[in-house]
Amino acid sequence: EIVLTQSPGTLSLSPGERATLSCRASQSVSSSYLAWYQQKPGQAPRLLIYGASSRATGIPDRFSGSGSGTDFTLTISRLEPEDFAVYYCQQYGSSPVTFGQGTKLEIK
Amino acid sequence: QVQLVQSGAEVKKPGASVKVSCKASGYTFTGYYMHWVRQAPGQGLEWMGRINPNSGGTNYAQKFQGRVTMTRDTSISTAYMELSRLRSDDTAVYYCARDRGDYGSGSYDYWGQGTLVTVSS
Numbered sequence: 001e002i003v004l005t006q007s008p009g010t011l012s013l014s015p016g017e018r019a020t021l022s023c024r025a026s027q028s029v030s031s032s033y034l035a036w037y038q039q040k041p042g043q044a045p046r047l048l049i050y051g052a053s054s055r056a057t058g059i060p061d062r063f064s065g066s067g068s069g070t071d072f073t074l075t076i077s078r079l080e081p082e083d084f085a086v087y088y089c090q091q092y093g094s095s096p097v098t099f100g101q102g103t104k105l106e107i108k
Numbered sequence: 109q110v111q112l113v114q115s116g117a118e119v120k121k122p123g124a125s126v127k128v129s130c131k132a133s134g135y136t137f138t139g140y141y142m143h144w145v146r147q148a149p150g151q152g153l154e155w156m157g158r159i160n161p162n163s164g165g166t167n168y169a170q171k172f173q174g175r176v177t178m179t180r181d182t183s184i185s186t187a188y189m190e191l192s193r194l195r196s197d198d199t200a201v202y203y204c205a206r207d208r209g210d211y212g213s214g215s216y217d218y219w220g221q222g223t224l225v226t227v228s229s
Contacts, residue, residue, distance in 0.1 A: 035215035037153075044203055044219035045153065056217060088153055092215055096169045097143070097155040 002027055002091050006100035012108040019076040021103045023089035028069045033093030036065055036074045039102075040085045048087075049074060081107075110134040112204050112220035119226045125192040128223045130204030137185035138162040141212030144178065144189045146200040147222075156202075158212055159187060167212075194227045201225075 003026040013019055023034070032052035037045035047056040049065035052072055062077040076083055084107050089100040115129040130142065144156040157168035159178040166178045177190045187204055202223045205216035 033213070033215075037216075044205075044222055045216075046219075047208075047215055047217050050208070050215040056215075090153070090215065092209075092213055095167065099153040099155070101152045 001096050002029065002094050002098050004089050004091060004098055004100035006087075006089060006103045008103060009101075010104045010106060012106050013079055014108045015079050015081055017079050019074075019079055019083070019105060021074040021076075021087055021105070023067075023072040023074070023100050025070045025072070025091060029072075029091045030093035032068050033091060034065075034067070034072050035090045035092065036063075037088045037090065038083075038085045039088065045088065076105075079105075110206070110218045112206065112218055114202075114204060114220040114223045117224040117226070119228065120194050121229055122195055122227055124194050124227075125190060126194060126225050127188055127190040128202050128204075128225070130187045130189075130220050132185045132187070132206070135206075137180075138182055141207035141209070141214075142178075142180070142187045143205045143207055143216060144176075145203045145205055145216075147203070148197070148200040151200075154200075156189070158207065160212060161187060191225075194225075196227050199225065199227045 005024045007022045034052045036049040039045045053065045064075045066073050086102045086104050088102050111133045113131045118126050138161045143158040159166045161180045180187045204220040206218040208214045208217040
């Protein structure tokens with residue numbers, strides 16, 4: 001199975017700053033079938049990005065995704081207070097579907 | 109609007125089974141695969157498997173083969189996930205999630221609210 005490793009484990013930033021989250025796969029993710037989710041405490045995950053770089057419906061344009069092959073990045077251009085949460089990457093191109101262990105984005 | 113509404117929290121003893129339901133509304137139930145994902149307390153997300161609501165065909169993660177059964181009732185637009193021979197490490201929030209792709213190999217655009225299953229003697 002494809003193992004996804006996210007870094008850093010925790011990212012401490014202030015509102016207005018830029019956040020860069022990384023997701024590295026143990027083998028190439030086919031057709032860039034890579035998604036990013038945001039999860040807040042007590043809530044279900046929310047789809048942000050699919051196909052490595054396409055924003056899901058209703059997602060603000062401060063969220064962007066990039067990458068291909070084994071290296072992917074989620075960038076939040078200017079952090080808003082509501083962006084502090086846990087972020088997961090997911091590959092869905094190979095079975096089994098796998099998720100990264102998550103990056104916690106916390107307020108500095 | 110699309111909604112996935114799951115059944116309520118469950119407390120089970122080790123060795124028992126649990127069946128979680130996920131009622132879909134706001135879209136054509138048979139048009140989208142449904143996946144099940146779980147999350148142990150304070151942990152990450154773990155994919156369990158998927159069901160094609162149209163055909164009833166299923167794919168399960170190897171880890172759960174033999175213990176999990178996913179079914180659906182198209183007459184009431186509801187998917188089910190049953191997990192048997194429960195252990196304490198099955199304690200988790202279980203989510204259903206709709207696949208946005210055409211062939212069940214997409215990302216998940218809508219999620220249920222989650223069902224907490226607690227396994228304790």
